[in-house]
Structure formats: C-alpha cells, structure tokens
Amino acid sequence: MRFLVPLLTTLLPVAYALAVAAYARAYAREGGVSDRLGPVALRVAVLLHIFYLSVRGVLEGHLPLASVYDFLSATGLSMAIVYLYIESREGIRTTGVFVLPFIFAIQIVSSAYGNQVTPEPVPLRPFWFELHTLTAVLGYSAFAVSAIYGVLFLLLYRDIKANRFSFFFRRMPPLEALGQMNIRAAGGGLALLTLAIILGVGWVQRSGTGTLTDPKVWLTLFVWCIFAACVLGYHRLGWRGPRAIYVSLAGFTTLLLSRIAVDLFFHSFHSFR
Amino acid sequence: MSTNLAEASLDFLCVGLNHETSPLEIRDALVMNEEEVERAIQALRGRGGAEEAIVLSTCNRTEIYARGASVADLPLFVNDLLREIKGMDLGARGHRLYAYRDPASVRHLFRVACGLNSQVLGEPQIVGQVKDALTLAARAGGSGPVTERLLDAALRCAKRARTETSIGRGPISSVYAAVSLASKVLGSLSQKRALLVGSGEMAGLSMCHLMDSGVSQFTIAARNRERAEALARRAGSAVVRVVTLEALPVVLPGADIVVSATSAPGFVLHEPAVRGAMKIRKNRPLLLIDLAVPRDIDPAAARLPNVFLHDLDALAAIVAQSLEQRRAEVPGVERIVDEEVIRFMRWYRSLLLKPTVTAFRSHFERIAEEELERHRTRFRPEDQPAVESLTRSIVRKLLHIPTTRLNRAGEDGSTGIRRIDAVRDLFGIEREEGADEDRDPR
Numbered sequence: 101m102r103f104l105v106p107l108l109t110t111l112l113p114v115a116y117a118l119a120v121a122a123y124a125r126a127y128a129r130e131g132g133v134s135d136r137l138g139p140v141a142l143r144v145a146v147l148l149h150i151f152y153l154s155v156r157g158v159l160e161g162h163l164p165l166a167s168v169y170d171f172l173s174a175t176g177l178s179m180a181i182v183y184l185y186i187e188s189r190e191g192i193r194t195t196g197v198f199v200l201p202f203i204f205a206i207q208i209v210s211s212a213y214g215n216q217v218t219p220e221p222v223p224l225r226p227f228w229f230e231l232h233t234l235t236a237v238l239g240y241s242a243f244a245v246s247a248i249y250g251v252l253f254l255l256l257y258r259d260i261k262a263n264r265f266s267f268f269f270r271r272m273p274p275l276e277a278l279g280q281m282n283i284r285a286a287g288g289g290l291a292l293l294t295l296a297i298i299l300g301v302g303w304v305q306r307s308g309t310g311t312l313t314d315p316k317v318w319l320t321l322f323v324w325c326i327f328a329a330c331v332l333g334y335h336r337l338g339w340r341g342p343r344a345i346y347v348s349l350a351g352f353t354t355l356l357l358s359r360i361a362v363d364l365f366f367h368s369f370h371s372f373r
Numbered sequence: 374m375s376t377n378l379a380e381a382s383l384d385f386l387c388v389g390l391n392h393e394t395s396p397l398e399i400r401d402a403l404v405m406n407e408e409e410v411e412r413a414i415q416a417l418r419g420r421g422g423a424e425e426a427i428v429l430s431t432c433n434r435t436e437i438y439a440r441g442a443s444v445a446d447l448p449l450f451v452n453d454l455l456r457e458i459k460g461m462d463l464g465a466r467g468h469r470l471y472a473y474r475d476p477a478s479v480r481h482l483f484r485v486a487c488g489l490n491s492q493v494l495g496e497p498q499i500v501g502q503v504k505d506a507l508t509l510a511a512r513a514g515g516s517g518p519v520t521e522r523l524l525d526a527a528l529r530c531a532k533r534a535r536t537e538t539s540i541g542r543g544p545i546s547s548v549y550a551a552v553s554l555a556s557k558v559l560g561s562l563s564q565k566r567a568l569l570v571g572s573g574e575m576a577g578l579s580m581c582h583l584m585d586s587g588v589s590q591f592t593i594a595a596r597n598r599e600r601a602e603a604l605a606r607r608a609g610s611a612v613v614r615v616v617t618l619e620a621l622p623v624v625l626p627g628a629d630i631v632v633s634a635t636s637a638p639g640f641v642l643h644e645p646a647v648r649g650a651m652k653i654r655k656n657r658p659l660l661l662i663d664l665a666v667p668r669d670i671d672p673a674a675a676r677l678p679n680v681f682l683h684d685l686d687a688l689a690a691i692v693a694q695s696l697e698q699r700r701a702e703v704p705g706v707e708r709i710v711d712e713e714v715i716r717f718m719r720w721y722r723s724l725l726l727k728p729t730v731t732a733f734r735s736h737f738e739r740i741a742e743e744e745l746e747r748h749r750t751r752f753r754p755e756d757q758p759a760v761e762s763l764t765r766s767i768v769r770k771l772l773h774i775p776t777t778r779l780n781r782a783g784e785d786g787s788t789g790i791r792r793i794d795a796v797r798d799l800f801g802i803e804r805e806e807g808a809d810e811d812r813d814p815r
Contacts, residue, residue, distance in 0.1 A: 275559075
C-alpha cells in the first residue's frame with residue numbers, strides 16, 4: 101500500500117487543478133450548460149484526498165497530521181468539504197473559482213514538500229487528541245472559506261455602490277447571499293473551534309502535557325472571541341453589510357498572524373515544526 | 374397541393390411586415406384582433422386555397438404563414454386581404470411586404486420565435502405570441518400537421534436559444550434593470566417590502582415587475598391619492614398601503630426597496646431622512662431606485678453604508694450592457710436556428726410517400742428474415758423452404774391492407790400526412806433509416 105502514497109500525492113494537485121479549470125470554465129461561460137462539471141470534478145478530488153489521507157493514516161497508525169505540510173493538506177481537504185457543503189446548501193456555483201485556487205495552492209505546496217510518510221514513529225495519541233486536531237483544522241478551514249466570501253462580498257458591495265456593473269457583478273450571487281455564506285462559514289468554524297478548544301483543554305488537563313498559558317491557546321481564544329462577536333453581532337445586533345464582514349476578516353487575519361507568530365517567535369508546546 | 378410529396382418542397386410561404394420594414398403607425402393600424410385573425414385564416418383557406426394558414430399579429434409584426442396556397446401571387450393576395458380586413462392599402466403607401474418561401478420561411482419563423490427579429494433583441498413575449506397564433510389558427514381551422522409541427526419546432530428552437538445561450542438574459546428596460554438590481558442586492562424579494570414614491574406610469578410598471586419578482590407588500594406614497602389608490606387596486610393579491618408624500622419619513626424605515634418616480638422639481642427624499650431610516654432599520658440594506666428626471670433622491674444618500682442608490686443613468690448602463698451581451702449571443706442562436714431548420718426539413722422530407730411505403734415493408738420483411746435466421750436450427754433442412762414461404766406469405770398478407778391504405782394517403786391531404794407521420798412514428802421507421810435520429814421524442 102506504501103506505493104500508493106507518492107502516486108496519490110502527485111494525483112491530488114492534478115485533481116484539484118482540473119476542478120479549478122472546470123469551475124473557471126463555468127464562471128466564464130455565462131449561460132452555458134457546463135456548470136455541472138466543476139462540482140463533479142471537485143467531488144472526485146475530495147474522494148481522492150480522503151483516500152490519500154486514509155492510506156497515510158493506516159500506514160502511520162494515526163491521523164496524518166504530524167507536520168506543517170500534513171496540516172496544509174488536511175486544511176485543503178477541509179476547505180473543499182466546507183465549500184461543497186455551502187455550495188450544495190446555497191445552490192451557488194459561481195464562487196468556486198475563487199475558493200478552489202487556494203485549495204489547489206495549499207495542496208501543491210503540501211505535495212511538493214511533504215510527500216513522505218512520517219519516517220520516525222510518533223508517540224501514541226489518544227482519540228480525544230486526534231478529534232481536537234481534526235475539529236481545529238475543520239474550524240480553521242471554515243474561517244478561511246468565510247474570509248474568501250467576505251472579500252467577495254466587499255468587492256461586490258464596492259462595485260454596486262459605485263455603479264460598476266462588470267462581468268464580476270453579473271456572475272456573483274446576490275450580495276445578501278454572499279453575506280450569509282460568509283457568516284454561515286464563520287458560524288460553522290466557530291462551533292468547530294469551540295469543540296476543538298474544549299477537547300484541547302480536556303486533553304491538557306488529563307495528560308498533564310502542555311499548559312493553558314501557552315501563547316497558542318490564548319491567541320486561539322482571542323480569535324474565538326472575534327468570531328463570536330461577529331456571529332453574535334449578525335444574529336443579535338443586526339449587523340449587516342461591511343461591518344460584519346470586516347469583523348470576520350479581522351478574525352481570520354488574526355488567526356493567520358497568530359499561527360505564524362506562534363510558529364516563528366513563541367515557544368509553544370503544540371506548534372508545527 | 375397534393376400530399377403525394379413527389380418533391381420535398383414545403384410549398385410554404387411567409388408574407389408580412391415588421392418594425393424593420395414599416396413605421397409604427399402602419400404596424401399599429403395592422404394589428405388584428407382574434408376575430409380578424411379568424412377572418413384572415415378563413416379567407417386564406419377559402420379563396421387562397423391554402424391547406425394550412427397561421428397569422429401572427431403583434432404590435433411589431435403582422436405575418437401570414439400559408440402552406441399550399443393556390444394563388445399565384447400570395448403577397449398580392451395578402452395585400453388585398455389586409456386592405457379588406459384593416460382598410461389599409463400597403464401598395465399605395467409604398468410599403469412593401471416581405472416574402473419568404475420554404476426553408477427561408479421556416480428559418481424566418483424560428484428567428485422570430487427566438488427574438489432575433491424583435492425590436493428588443495431576445496425579448497420573451499414573442500414566445501407567448503407564437504403560442505397564441507397556433508391556438509387561434511387551430512380555432513379558425515387553419516392549423517394542420519405541418520404548421521402544428523412547424524410551430525412546435527419554433528417553440529423548441531426558442532426554448533433552446535434561451536437555455537443554451539444568454540439571448541434572453543439581463544434586463545432590457547430601466548424598470549426591469551431596477552428589479553434585477555434589487556435581486557442582486559437583496560437576494561430573494563419574496564419577504565421584502567417596497568415603497569413606491571409617485572403613482573404614475575413608471576411606478577405602476579415598477580409595481581408589476583416587483584410583483585413578478587415576488588414582492589407582495591407595497592406602500593405607495595403619492596401626492597395624488599386618487600391615482601395612488603387606482604394603482605393600489607391593480608396590485609391584485611399584494612398588500613398595498615397608500616400614504617401621502619408627507620408620510621415618507623415615517624414609512625421609509627419599513628421599506629427594503631424604494632422606487633421613486635415623481636415629477637417633483639426638487640428632491641423628495643433627502644439624506645437626513647435616509648440616515649434616520651437606516652438607524653431605525655439597524656443598518657439593514659436599503660435599495661433606492663430613482664427613476665425620476667429631475668432626480669427625486671438626494672445623491673448624498675448614496676454615501677451612507679448599506680444604502681444603494683441608483684438613478685436612470687446607472688440603470689441605462691445595465692440595459693446597454695445586457696443588450697451588448699445579447700448581441701454577442703446572436704451567432705450562437707443562429708446556429709441553433711440552423712440546426713432546427715435542418716431538423717424540421719428532415720422531418721418534412723420523411724413524409725415522402727414512396728420511401729415511407731418501402732421502409733414500412735422492409736421493416737416487416739427484415740423482422741421476418743431475422744426470425745427465420747434465429748430459428749433456422751429448429752427445423753429440418755428439407756422443411757426450411759416451406760417455413761420461409763409460410764413466413765413471407767403471412768407478412769405479405771399482414772401488410773396488404775396497411776400498404777394499400779398508406780398508398781392512398783397521398784390523396785387524403787392533411788389526414789394523409791398525419792397517417793404517414795403516424796406510421797413512421799409507430800414503427801420507428803426514422804430510427805431504422807437513421808434519417809431522423811434527433812426526432813422529437815413525443
């Protein structure tokens with residue numbers, strides 16, 4: 101089964117590239133009937149990705165999340181799953197062309213630099229820890245998708261306000277739908293991050309490994325607070341339009357910067373090296 | 374015309390005029406009501422000798438389609454007919470009717486149905502008008518197997534053009550552009566509330582388009598209460614409230630879409646009023662459409678967050694863009710028209726009697742041969758000639774009466790065409806010949 105790993109590592113970026121091409125074609129061909137190809141290509145890529153991670157999991161005996169490249173690959177898959185969920189829920193396919201290139205880029209980096217099964221044995225990790233990692237990755241991916249929708253919202257908002265009715269204007273879903281997609285993805289990410297935090301705190305207390313004063317922990321809590329404010333503002337305070345979007349984008353930017361800072365400048369007990 | 378279609382000529386003619394050949398006053402004067410259409414069809418069938426006839430009369434065109442007319446000069450006949458029915462002599466006024474024959478007339482009808490021949494490129498109303506023309510022709514006894522098939526094909530062609538290209542996409546009027554913008558900003562309009570400022574024609578048109586898009590709650594703020602109430606009565610099942618213009622700041626916070634079209638000399642809606650409304654509505658998006666000249670809404674309101682203000686210039690830009698986009702789709706639609714013309718002509722040629730009879734007989738003979746071959750080993754060699762003879766004899770006897778009746782189809786006019794068509798359809802002759810592989814599955 102080991103021979104499958106390099107093969108799938110090479111195939112995955114190709115599969116995502118095909119999905120990107122299919123979505124780009126559907127986006128460009130206004131009124132065409134070929135817009136079903138993209139979702140099919142993406143589903144195939146996602147199944148291939150799940151198969152790849154399963155093979156890695158079986159070979160390594162744990163979730164393949166040992167390196168930063170593994171983390172990237174899992175993030176790419178999670179983003180694809182989150183995107184597919186939102187696409188099927190909203191019935192909007194024209195935004196795929198803006199989400200998928202990120203997934204493709206993430207996967208190509210992961211395939212290029214992290215194409216080996218972890219050579220050294222990893223200490224046995226409990227189920228709760230694996231679940232903590234999985235929910236955190238899914239949550240971050242949902243925030244990433246939310247951020248892409250946020251940027252699309254702001255671009256469309258600006259175009260409509262300025263009476264610029266470009267091709268982008270024609271191909272985008274309604275502004276309100278983009279806002280909802282942004283907030284739904286952020287809400288989903290918040291729920292998953294909450295679960296990840298609970299599982300992480302539980303694991304730290306039971307195993308005695310690490311500390312809750314770790315910079316990654318409190319930076320994550322800070323990110324959680326920003327997204328909680330965003331979701332609360334939308335649902336309870338009636339935040340609509342750019343304000344809610346800016347808050348969600350601030351949350352995602354903080355998340356990105358905090359991850360970079362933790363990995364580069366702080367000494368954290370669970371940073372990827 | 375005999376249905377013994379010795380040649381594949383349709384003997385089909387289209388004579389008419391449209392916005393390209395005649396000014397509005399002529400087109401207006403020639404619009405026929407239902408009774409006049411029926412009279413025209415009966416005249417074409419009676420004096421004109423046409424086997425089938427259809428009249429398509431709209432505000433932009435009056436066209437007559439006839440199959441098998443016996444008159445030598447159909448355009449002249451149509452000219453006389455229009456003089457008789459509408460009292461207008463086109464010849465005397467120097468306006469020439471256009472005429473198309475056979476495939477050119479089929480192509481013309483398909484182009485008309487696709488909106489390629491419309492004043493507003495790709496406009497959708499023509500599809501309904503073509504359907505109405507067929508219904509009227511059926512009522513007046515003008516339709517027949519060929520015209521029914523032809524109009525069906527025209528409607529299919531129009532449907533393909535709309536689904537396979539963008540010929541029907543994008544708004545083509547300012548009011549429709551305003552409604553499209555509302556959908557672009559607010560998504561589904563079914564739960565949204567609209568405020569119409571003014572009660573004139575533009576306000577009425579906006580109400581119609583908004584209702585078509587799902588808006589069911591309206592407030593009309595107008596100076597002329599009587600006219601506003603008359604407009605409210607046109608709203609059908611929608612909930613409509615009428616208020617005075619002075620109540621505008623009070624009703625503004627409750628609206629998601631504001632369409633203003635008054636003839637007031639200055640602004641009717643000022644920025645502070647919009648700002649106040651946005652506070653009350655907790656900054657929920659508000660779409661302001663200003664259809665008035667001079668403008669009704671203070672442009673400063675556009676600077677407020679979540680306020681989308683669009684005036685006639687902006688809407689005109691959307692309309693121009695849509696039309697440009699539609700023009701770019703014309704080659705694609707022409708390709709669909711070409712395909713559908715070929716398909717229709719192929720169907721028509723399939724009605725030729727002789728090949729149908731030959732194909733009909735071959736169909737049964739081939740089945741007999743195949744069955745004989747399949748069961749050959751079950752009979753002794755010495756019995757085989759007798760079995761073959763018996764089988765062929767049964768087939769011959771079974772085919773005798775249908776073949777005789779089919780041969781008579783050539784003398785039975787429209788009934789004959791239907792019979793030939795039915796035989797080909799029942800026994801799948803087209804598929805066997807491979808001549809009409811893309812035939813309508815019905």
